Amino acid sequence: MKKLMEFLKGYAIQLVVGYLKANKKQVVADINAKIDFPFIGEAKEAEFIEGFYEGMVEIIESIKLK
Numbered sequence: 001m002k003k004l005m006e007f008l009k010g011y012a013i014q015l016v017v018g019y020l021k022a023n024k025k026q027v028v029a030d031i032n033a034k035i036d037f038p039f040i041g042e043a044k045e046a047e048f049i050e051g052f053y054e055g056m057v058e059i060i061e062s063i064k065l066k
């Protein structure tokens with residue numbers, strides 16, 4: 001049962017990461033649409049969101065290593 005759970009966990013993470021990478025522009029645009037930082041220009045906001053996206057993908061990928 002433990003091996004099955006490990007397999008399913010790895011597979012689910014691969015699906016999520018694959019989706020995020022395949023739809024990067026849309027995911028970043030959706031995050032940008034939901035978040036508004038007052039007093040920060042749109043270019044800096046987009047740069048922050050891009051960094052957030054990259055960090056999020058790295059964190060999700062690292063889950064399968066644990």
